[in-house]
Amino acid sequence: MVRTLGELHELTGKExxxxxxxxxxxxxxxxxxxxxxxxxxxxGAPPANGDPYGDRLISGFLLLSLLVAFHKRELDLDxxxxxxxxxxxxxxxxxxxxxxxxxxxxxxxLVEAREKEPGRVRVLTRNVMEVxxxxxxxxxxxxxxxxxxxxxxxxx
Numbered sequence: 001m002v003r004t005l006g007e008l009h010e011l012t013g014k015e016x017x018x019x020x021x022x023x024x025x026x027x028x029x030x031x032x033x034x035x036x037x038x039x040x041x042x043x044g045a046p047p048a049n050g051d052p053y054g055d056r057l058i059s060g061f062l063l064l065s066l067l068v069a070f071h072k073r074e075l076d077l078d079x080x081x082x083x084x085x086x087x088x089x090x091x092x093x094x095x096x097x098x099x100x101x102x103x104x105x106x107x108x109x110l111v112e113a114r115e116k117e118p119g120r121v122r123v124l125t126r127n128v129m130e131v132x133x134x135x136x137x138x139x140x141x142x143x144x145x146x147x148x149x150x151x152x153x154x155x156x
Contacts, residue, residue: 002076005121005147008113016110016125017074021103021132022066024058029100032062058098063139064089067127070106071145079147087122087144096136103132111142119149 003011033039036059040046051057068086098104111124122144129139 002078004078004080005082005113005149008077008110008121008123011110012112014110016108017070017076018107019070019074019105021105023103024062024098024100026055026100029055029058029062032059032065036061053097053099056099056101058100058102060092060094060139063094063098063104063129064092064141066104066129067106067141067143070127071108071125074106075108080149082121082147082149085146085148087146090124090142090144092139092141094139096131096134096138098131098138102134104129104138105132106130116146119151121147123147 037043107128107130109126109128111126113121113123116122123146124142124144127139127141127143128137129141131138
């Protein structure tokens with residue numbers, strides 16, 4: 001069901017969506033490392049960190065960055081001309097490693113949606129990233145978005 005920003009507060013405490021499973025691979029991790037400057041030409045040395053998982057480990061910050069894509073794909077929200085901004089995170093915890101080849105999904109629950117000032121709605125979601133066939137989530141993140149309705153331009 002499509003909701004508007006004005007109706008979003010009615011879903012407080014409820015699950016907004018549960019995404020489909022997505023397989024993360026070593027290519028995704030390499031692309032993320034390249035995009036985030038974890039490469040030899042920037043660091044001046046190979047980006048090895050000595051962790052026991054080696055190149056099989058998917059970065060926590062890659063997992064966190066996936067929230068944008070999951071929300072854009074799954075959240076059925078009619079913005080009615082507003083646009084969303086990443087306002088920050090209150091809390092992020094990485095509870096278990098995700099290894100290349102594993103599948104993850106996100107369950108998002110609305111914690112709060114409130115008008116901060118006219119034309120600005122602050123939305124706080126609790127996002128749990130699950131790993132298929134694992135008992136412990138990979139990540140729990142309280143993410144804040146700000147939805148802004150542009151002011152109508154007056155006479156020129």
